[in-house]
Amino acid sequence: MPSSVMPTSIPSAITANGLRKSYGDKVVLDSIDLHIPAGSVFALLGPNGAGKTTAVKILSTLIAADGGQAQVAGHDIAGEAQGVRGAIGVTGQFSAVDGLITGEENMLLMADLHHLPRREGRRVTAELLERFDLVDAARKPASTYSGGMRRRLDIAMTLVGSPRIIFLDEPTTGLDPRSRHNMWQIIRELVSGGVTVFLTTQYLEEADELADRIAVLSDGKIAAEGSAEELKRLIPGGxxxxxxxxxxxxxxxxxxxxxxxxxxxxxxxxxxxxxxxxxxxxxxxxxxxxxxxxxxxxxxxPDLDDVFFALTTRQPKETTR
The missing domain is CATH 3.30.70 (Alpha-Beta Plaits)
Incomplete structure (x- = not known):
């Protein structure tokens, strides 16, 4: 397996050692280690039920691990949860957008939740709506937005607090190819601005396109980790x-x-x-x-499809990914 050791000159955005999580008799995460450099895209791949969403929830302090330790933006996830939350943004599998209010109102609500002064909140909202090409739709109910527009609004809301680390849990699921490519461009722009992106996805092309490093999660363990090219070389057939x-x-x-x-x-x-x-x-x-x-x-x-099928095992679909 390719080495996951980071160059010492690059600060770590996320480190995890021996993270464990079980639900009853089902072991979801089985002592996983992660070392993610700042300003990079890290992709976590795995089939349904592999533990991807559970890893995101633990690292974003939404749930507690059963064992192990982790630091996010230099803060311990168990002892300094508030510090972690102040440094991150999370876009889950399912949109957090309120369809009953406008896109602009969704953004202003998020600004209020971050305790931004009113003038600052309006400035940030206006800038993000323009950045995500949502100005024309800003005063329309979010329920009228297309899937791609709702996803862009969702990420724009995540950026209101200027997070240094963003967790994107399957951000392009259900989007058409054009919207997916637009989302990829947004992610690239975020990283070019110094943001670290932790991405979970089932689209292997997405990981290949975006990620500096990829980890394949199977049966709660990291089956392999490396760049896309390093992982492809693990599989016979080249x-x-x-x-x-x-x-x-x-x-x-x-x-x-x-x-x-x-x-x-x-x-x-x-x-x-x-x-x-x-x-x-x-x-x-x-x-x-x-x-x-x-x-x-x-x-x-071999391509990432070959890697994925070689390294993962069939698992039952669960709600605790």
């Missing part, structure tokens, strides 16, 4: 493909290279590889020393 146009060069390479899969009709060779720079350099050095030049070289690695 290979380097060489294509030739000259039959003689193809035959010379095929007779010299070991453990290759030949396609004599297409003049291609497939060589098992983890896709690492070391293996690629070794092959290129060998081709160069042998005086063999391939017309095309491509590296194929």
């Amino acid at each position: 290979h380097i493909r060489l294509r030739f146009t000259d039959p003689a060069t193809y035959q010379a390479a095929a007779s010299s290279l070991r453990e290759t899969t030949r396609d004599d009709d297409a003049l291609t060779l497939q060589i098992p590889s983890d896709g690492s720079q070391r293996e690629l350099r070794s092959l290129l050095d060998w081709l160069d020393s042998a005086g063999i030049e391939a017309d095309e070289l491509t590296v194929h690695t």
